[in-house]
Amino acid sequence: MTDQTVRAPQTVTRTPRARAEGEEAYLEVTDLHVQFPTADGKVQAVQGLSYALPLRRTLAIVGESGSGKSVSSMAILGLHDRKSTWISGSIKVGGKEVVGMSEKDLMSYRGADAAMIFQDPQSSLHPFFTIGAQITESYRAHHNVSKRAAKARAVDMLGRVGIPNPSRRVDQYPHEFSGGMRQRAMIAMALVNDPKLLIADEPTTALDVTVQAQILDLIADLQRDFGSAVVFITHDLGVVAEIADDILVMYGGNAVEHGPVEKILGSPLHPYSWGLLESIPAVSGTPGPLHPIPGSPPSLLAMPSGCAFHPRCEFRDRVGGDLCRTLKPELIPRTADQGRTSRCHLKEPDKVFETEVLPRLP
Amino acid sequence: MTTTDKSGIKRVAGAPLLELNDVKMHFRTKGEGLLARGTKWVQAVDGVSLTVQPGETLGLVGESGCGKSTTARLITRLLEPTAGEIKYEGVDIAHMSERKLRPYRREIQLIFQDPYSSLNPRHTVGTIVGTALRTHGMVPKGGELKRVQELLEVVGLNPEHYNRYPHEFSGGQRQRIGIARALAARPKIIVADEPVSALDVSIQAQVMNLLENLRKELGIAFVFIAHDLGVVRHFCDRVAVMYLGRMVEEGPRDALYETPQHPYTQALLSAVPDIGVVRGVPPKHRIRLVGDVPSPVDPPSGCRFRTRCWKAEEICATSDPALERKPVGDTVVACHFAEPPVESIVAEAV
Ligand SMILES: Nc1ncnc2c1ncn2[C@@H]1O[C@H](COP(=O)(O)OP(=O)(O)OP(=O)(O)O)[C@@H](O)[C@H]1O
Ligand SMILES: Nc1ncnc2c1ncn2[C@@H]1O[C@H](COP(=O)(O)OP(=O)(O)O)[C@@H](O)[C@H]1O
Ligand code: SF4
Ligand code: SF4
Ligand SMILES: [Mg+2]
Ligand SMILES: [Mg+2]
Numbered sequence: 001m002t003d004q005t006v007r008a009p010q011t012v013t014r015t016p017r018a019r020a021e022g023e024e025a026y027l028e029v030t031d032l033h034v035q036f037p038t039a040d041g042k043v044q045a046v047q048g049l050s051y052a053l054p055l056r057r058t059l060a061i062v063g064e065s066g067s068g069k070s071v072s073s074m075a076i077l078g079l080h081d082r083k084s085t086w087i088s089g090s091i092k093v094g095g096k097e098v099v100g101m102s103e104k105d106l107m108s109y110r111g112a113d114a115a116m117i118f119q120d121p122q123s124s125l126h127p128f129f130t131i132g133a134q135i136t137e138s139y140r141a142h143h144n145v146s147k148r149a150a151k152a153r154a155v156d157m158l159g160r161v162g163i164p165n166p167s168r169r170v171d172q173y174p175h176e177f178s179g180g181m182r183q184r185a186m187i188a189m190a191l192v193n194d195p196k197l198l199i200a201d202e203p204t205t206a207l208d209v210t211v212q213a214q215i216l217d218l219i220a221d222l223q224r225d226f227g228s229a230v231v232f233i234t235h236d237l238g239v240v241a242e243i244a245d246d247i248l249v250m251y252g253g254n255a256v257e258h259g260p261v262e263k264i265l266g267s268p269l270h271p272y273s274w275g276l277l278e279s280i281p282a283v284s285g286t287p288g289p290l291h292p293i294p295g296s297p298p299s300l301l302a303m304p305s306g307c308a309f310h311p312r313c314e315f316r317d318r319v320g321g322d323l324c325r326t327l328k329p330e331l332i333p334r335t336a337d338q339g340r341t342s343r344c345h346l347k348e349p350d351k352v353f354e355t356e357v358l359p360r361l362p
Numbered sequence: 363m364t365t366t367d368k369s370g371i372k373r374v375a376g377a378p379l380l381e382l383n384d385v386k387m388h389f390r391t392k393g394e395g396l397l398a399r400g401t402k403w404v405q406a407v408d409g410v411s412l413t414v415q416p417g418e419t420l421g422l423v424g425e426s427g428c429g430k431s432t433t434a435r436l437i438t439r440l441l442e443p444t445a446g447e448i449k450y451e452g453v454d455i456a457h458m459s460e461r462k463l464r465p466y467r468r469e470i471q472l473i474f475q476d477p478y479s480s481l482n483p484r485h486t487v488g489t490i491v492g493t494a495l496r497t498h499g500m501v502p503k504g505g506e507l508k509r510v511q512e513l514l515e516v517v518g519l520n521p522e523h524y525n526r527y528p529h530e531f532s533g534g535q536r537q538r539i540g541i542a543r544a545l546a547a548r549p550k551i552i553v554a555d556e557p558v559s560a561l562d563v564s565i566q567a568q569v570m571n572l573l574e575n576l577r578k579e580l581g582i583a584f585v586f587i588a589h590d591l592g593v594v595r596h597f598c599d600r601v602a603v604m605y606l607g608r609m610v611e612e613g614p615r616d617a618l619y620e621t622p623q624h625p626y627t628q629a630l631l632s633a634v635p636d637i638g639v640v641r642g643v644p645p646k647h648r649i650r651l652v653g654d655v656p657s658p659v660d661p662p663s664g665c666r667f668r669t670r671c672w673k674a675e676e677i678c679a680t681s682d683p684a685l686e687r688k689p690v691g692d693t694v695v696a697c698h699f700a701e702p703p704v705e706s707i708v709a710e711a712v
Binding site: 008009010011012013064065164178179180181208209210211212213214216217235236237238239240241242261262265266275276277278279280281282283284285287289290291292293294296297362 | 425426532534535562563564565566567568570571589591592593595596597619625628629630631632633634635636637638639640641643645646647648649650651652653654655672
C-alpha cells in the first residue's frame, strides 16, 4: 500500500519575483524603424519603437501576427539581411550599439551578450549534427577551451534544462528528441555562453500546455540563476500574466501600451488592449460572451493615417475633431501614473475602462 | 422505430445523433532502425466511446498526438476504423460503402484547422461554396449564386466577394469560407478540428462568436477539437479528455473543469496559464508531470497514463481501468483511484 505522501502530485507554484527596480537599462531600443523594400512597395514592419529593459527583468511583447514582434527582436540580434532590410534608430545592448555593427563584431556579440530562442527548434538545430556537437560549437566560438571541456559543458547544460540522462543524450541527433526536448536543447544552446539578454520568440506556442509549463519554469529558473534580461514574445496573455514583469503591446509596427504587468493586464488604458482582453475566454470564473475587435490588422504596405488602430476602434468618436484619423498619438503617460504609457487620444481612459470595459470582460 | 427518408438515411427514433462505441484505429507502419522487423501498429485511437445529442457540443481535448484528429477523421468516415461502431442516428456507418455513405457525407461536415491548405487556391470563393452545394444536391430554385451569396453573408463575408480567390482573404476570412462551405450542405453535425487555433486572438473571438450563432440559430451539433482549454470551455456543453488514444474522462463542462477526477485531467488543467493571477487570483499549484508521452506504437500495459501518474499502483499496470461513473463526481472517468482533486488545485483557480 502507498501512503498519502506518495499519492500527492509533485506541484510547483510560480511565486512573484522580487523586482529589480530603478536599475539601469541593459537593453535600450530607441526610435527603431525596420523596413523591407518589396515589389509591392515598402513594408514598414517596425515604425519608431522605443523601450528599455534592465537586467533581471522580463518584458513580454504581445500583439497580433504581423505587428512587428519578431522583426524588431531579430534586429536586436543583428539577424536581418543588410541588403534587403533598411534599419534606422538605435539599439544599445550593454552599452554597445547594434545598429550598423560589423558582421565580425556581431559574431562575438551574439551568444555572449544576447541570444535568441525561436518558436521552431528546427530553425536553430541542424538535423545532421548531434545535439552535443552543436552546443559544443557554440561554446567554443566564445571560449578557448578543449573539445572535451566544451562537451562537459554541453552535458552540464543539458542537465540544467532538465534533459534526463544528459551524458547519453548529448550524442543523439535532433530527430531522436521529442518536441519538448528539442525546445530544451535549443534553450541549452542559447544559454551555454551565459548571455545577459535572452530573447524568446514564442518559444512555447507549438507545445502542449504541460510541456509549456515546464519550459516556462525553466526560463524563470535560468533567469534567476544568471541574472539576465529576458524579452518574451507571445500572444498568450495567460503566459504573460505568469512570467512577465512588464508588457509592451504592439500594434501595426509600434508600441501602443507599455508598463508593469499587473497594471496593463489589470487595468489597461488602450482600446486595443481592451479588445484583446475581451477576446480571450477564461479557464476559470463564469464564462461570459466575447467581444471581438471588428475588422482585421492593417496592411503594413498601407498603414492607416493618424492612429493605426482607428479603423477598428469603437472609441474614436469620443475623441474631439478628427484627431484619431489625422494625428498619430504619442506613447506617453495618460493618467497620474507616470510608470506606464499608452498611445491614444482618449481622455480619462482609466475611467472609461472602469465603467464601460471592465463590466463586460469575459 | 426506424424510418428511411428520401435522402437514403435510416434513422432510429430516440437514438443519439452520433455514438462511438469502443472505436479503434490502428495504422500500419514500418519499424524503425536496423533491427526492426516486420510491421508495427500505431494505436492512434484505441477504444474511444462517445455520444452527441442533436444540437449539442462536445469538446475534445488532449496533448498533441493523442488521437483527436484521427477521431475527427473517423467520425467523418475519411477513415474506416479497425474496430468498433460509429453510429449516426442509430445506424452503424463504420464499414458502410462509399455509395451508401453519400447522404451521410452531407449531414456530417468537417472544418479544418488550416484555412490556407483546405481551400483550392485556383478556385474562386463562389466556385468553392457552389461546388459544395452541387455535390450535396443543395442548389435551391433561386439558383446557385444567390445561395452562395446568402451563405457568405451568414458567415460575415461580403456577398459581393464571391468571385475573389482565397489568397485575397485574411486567415480569419478564409476560415469563414471553410465554414460557409460546410454550411452549404445543411449539416446536422460539424466536426471542427482546431478551427480557431491558427488565428490571432481578436480574429479567433470573431470566428468563435460566428460558430456560436450558427449553433444557436441552426441547431447544429458540434464535435469541437481544440488544445486551448479556455476556448473549449467557452464553446462546449460537454468535454472529453483523451490521452494516448483513449478517452480518460468525459462529463458536463463545469464538472470537468471544476472537479476533474482523472489525474491527467487535473494535471492538464493545472498547467494552463491563467490571466487571473494579475487580478489577485492566487497562483495555482501546478502539477508537474514527469517524462514524455509514451509512443502509441508500444503503449504501456493497463492504464496508459501510469508511466507519468503519481498515484499509480500495481493494479494500474495489470488492469485497464474502464471509463465509468464513480460513486462521487459528475464525470465518467477511467482510473482505478479516481477522486475529485484532493489539493484544491482547481478550486483555487475559480
Ligand atoms: N496515417 C497514419 N499513419 C500512421 N500513424 C498515424 C497516421 N495518422 C495519425 N497517426 C498517428 O496517430 C497518433 C494520433 O494522431 P492524431 O493526428 O489523431 O493526433 P492529434 O490528437 O490530432 O494531435 P495534434 O494535437 O498534434 O493535432 C499520432 O501518434 C500520429 O502520429
Ligand atoms: N524579409 C522580409 N521581407 C518583407 N517583409 C517582411 C520580412 N520579414 C518580415 N516581414 C513583414 O514584416 C511584418 C512584421 O513581421 P513580424 O515581426 O514577423 O510579425 P510578428 O509580430 O508576427 O512577429 C509582417 O508583415 C511580415 O510579413
Ligand atoms: S487614438 Fe483614437 S482611434 Fe486610436 S485607440 Fe485611441 S481612441 Fe481609438
Ligand atoms: S488508473 Fe492508476 S495509473 Fe491510471 S490514472 Fe488512475 S491511478 Fe493513475
Ligand atoms: Mg513572429
Ligand atoms: Mg490534430
